[in-house]
Amino acid sequence: MDPMAVIEKYYPAGSPLHCILVDHSRQVAEKSLEIARNLADPDLDLLFIKQAALLHDIGIFLTASPKLGCTGEAPYVCHGYLGRELLDSEGLDPAYGRVAERHTGAGISLDTINRHNLPLPRRDMVPVTPAEKIICCADKFFSKTGPARHRPRTVPQILADLNAIDPAHARRFARWAQEFRL
Template sequence: MSVNVEAILRKHYGNGSEALEVLLAHSRCVAEKALAVAERVAHLSPDRLFIEEAAMLHDIGMMHTWAPGIGCRGESPYILHGIIGAEMLTKEGLNRHARVCERHTGAGLSAEEIKDADLPLPHRNLLPETLEEKIICYADKFFSKNPETLTIEKPMASVRTLMARYGENQIARFEAMASLFE
């Protein structure tokens, strides 16, 4: 079964909004990187079609958050974009895709990290578990949504520095993915 990603995005974003343009550019870069990673681990039999679809939809919830620099003028804090996106895709009947939305923030977030940082997220593990979830989470770290650098892939050293800022658990999970995918 193939998902009409563009139809889903246009249903929620309309046509031509700044947020949609940022989302599409970012998601295309993430999808390309994720598919390249999938090729490197072809021996693990990743689901390439799912990876492409889920990478294109992983940030769908951002439109409901407050991030005016990327055209999002919703009421929720940006950290909730994954949870919101999961809710949106669950309503579309895309439960597997929804899991990617809620598990891609950072290198995933444990219930303990969420609670300790007092994040406005459900107090449960939001860690990528499947190979496909890990590939998309990993690929996402290499691209920002800053309109000035949207399509420029960050070098590994920059990604490692960024992940290290969020603590030992984040960098350890990222390094585990990097060792599998590079």
């Protein structure tokens, strides 16, 4: 499976959004591999982690995010589950779609979806597998816009941002940061 071929099916090569997505996804893939290698877990599939990290944000073009140049109709919070639907429609192993769906925030619980009436399917979207947790965690270090686009954020910055969204996200990320020795 060639992640770039999948990306370029939906993002014209060289377009501004393609560049933003690919730059961000490569950063997340590199950080994911760094985390996985530091864990030295022989059961981690490094090829899957790299490929899934490259594809985790494939659904952003389906959302309305003017600062990224996304002209879709859905709110940005939907890009994870929309990415899952897209990857599933490509016939990929469902594990790729689950990574896309579960990486938003530090995962979004069904309780959070219901409590905030988020425009998401009513199901838990919290990372479960080690690969899902690693990619979700790595994603938080890089933004697609602003200063964090070119340099990683720090764990305290990530925790502060996640806490402002939902303290449960910050607690989940803090557990991963400790587990992954970040």
